[in-house]
Amino acid sequence: MKIAVCLKQVPDTANLELDPETNTLKRDGAKAVLNPLDDFPLEAAIQLKKLTGGTVTAFTMGPPQAAQVLKRAIAMGADDAVLLTAREFAGADTWATSLTLAKAIEKHGPFQLILCGKQATDGDTAQVGPGIAEHLNIPQVTYVVKVVPESDGTLMVSRMLDTGTAVLKVKTPALLTILKEANEPGFPSIDNYINALDHAPIVENAQSLNLDPADIGLQGSPTKVAKIAVPKNDRKRVLIDEKPELAAQALLKAIQENQ
Numbered sequence: 001m002k003i004a005v006c007l008k009q010v011p012d013t014a015n016l017e018l019d020p021e022t023n024t025l026k027r028d029g030a031k032a033v034l035n036p037l038d039d040f041p042l043e044a045a046i047q048l049k050k051l052t053g054g055t056v057t058a059f060t061m062g063p064p065q066a067a068q069v070l071k072r073a074i075a076m077g078a079d080d081a082v083l084l085t086a087r088e089f090a091g092a093d094t095w096a097t098s099l100t101l102a103k104a105i106e107k108h109g110p111f112q113l114i115l116c117g118k119q120a121t122d123g124d125t126a127q128v129g130p131g132i133a134e135h136l137n138i139p140q141v142t143y144v145v146k147v148v149p150e151s152d153g154t155l156m157v158s159r160m161l162d163t164g165t166a167v168l169k170v171k172t173p174a175l176l177t178i179l180k181e182a183n184e185p186g187f188p189s190i191d192n193y194i195n196a197l198d199h200a201p202i203v204e205n206a207q208s209l210n211l212d213p214a215d216i217g218l219q220g221s222p223t224k225v226a227k228i229a230v231p232k233n234d235r236k237r238v239l240i241d242e243k244p245e246l247a248a249q250a251l252l253k254a255i256q257e258n259q
């Protein structure tokens with residue numbers, strides 16, 4: 001099976017910085033890590049490759065430093081890696097991001113299976129996976145916890161629901177978003193780790209993907225962040241330093257006075 005896996009590099013949450021002019025995250029130069037929830041689609045892709053044969057290709061869209069997450073994919077056992085990087089991609093919302101990823105997946109395909117994480121820890125929308133499926137016009141299954149390849153080429157896919165698990169028979173090509181409950185990511189083998197050190201990804205930009213600048217990046221994004229601000233905290237903090245009974249009475253009085 002030819003599998004694509006989408007991996008996002010996200011800012012280390014301890015070091016978030018916003019551009020006050022554009023209201024977007026400052027990604028260049030920021031310390032960055034693989035989106036923690038993307039370890040699980042990557043592991044699922046590697047496990048499926050072991051079961052069915054084929055290849056795994058990792059895709060990421062981001063600044064040049066996003067290539068680091070692709071090295072990690074190669075170290076884990078992916079065969080190829082594609083980096084989508086260009087000034088014109090900057091400021092993309094989920095629509096423009098999923099369109100750009102879909103175009104690259106189409107160019108390097110056809111893929112039977114496309115795997116994404118549930119959501120990214122920065123944007124946090126969980127829209128990009130479903131968006132890619134829409135742009136490619138293929139079925140999608142979200143909240144996936146188990147994927148079993150069948151002998152007839154279909155997949156038995158278990159999907160987590162609030163009240164239990166739904167098991168679906170899925171024809172490929174399809175896109176799945178994988179939950180952390182699906183697997184326990186392993187470690188790179190020494191050979192793959194050494195491979196990854198010198199690995200250079202295929203690099204794509206707007207021109208090479210034949211994308212119109214009007215459809216990508218900030219220009220191609222139908223949604224815009226109007227304002228981002230740290231909420232003001234005007235609450236007064238009152239410490240009631242009394243024995244429990246007196247503290248309860250004082251608390252009740254304070255609540256009644258402030259109703």
Ligand SMILES: Cc1cc2nc3c(=O)[nH]c(=O)nc-3n(C[C@H](O)[C@H](O)[C@H](O)COP(=O)(O)OP(=O)(O)OC[C@H]3O[C@@H](n4cnc5c(N)ncnc54)[C@H](O)[C@@H]3O)c2cc1C
Binds near residue numbers: 059
């Ligand atoms: C209304 C709105 C406006 C926005 N405007 C801007 C803006 O102006 N400028 C800006 O910089 N950002 C903007 N963003 C954030 C931007 O949309 C996201 O960074 C990006 O589209 C990915 O969405 P997400 O982080 O929510 O990913 P999710 O949808 O939560 O990610 C789900 C999965 O999709 C895959 N995935 C997501 N992104 C990538 C990627 N880049 N490469 C590979 N795989 C990926 C991963 O498998 C991931 O686990 C905006 C978001 C919203 C909701």
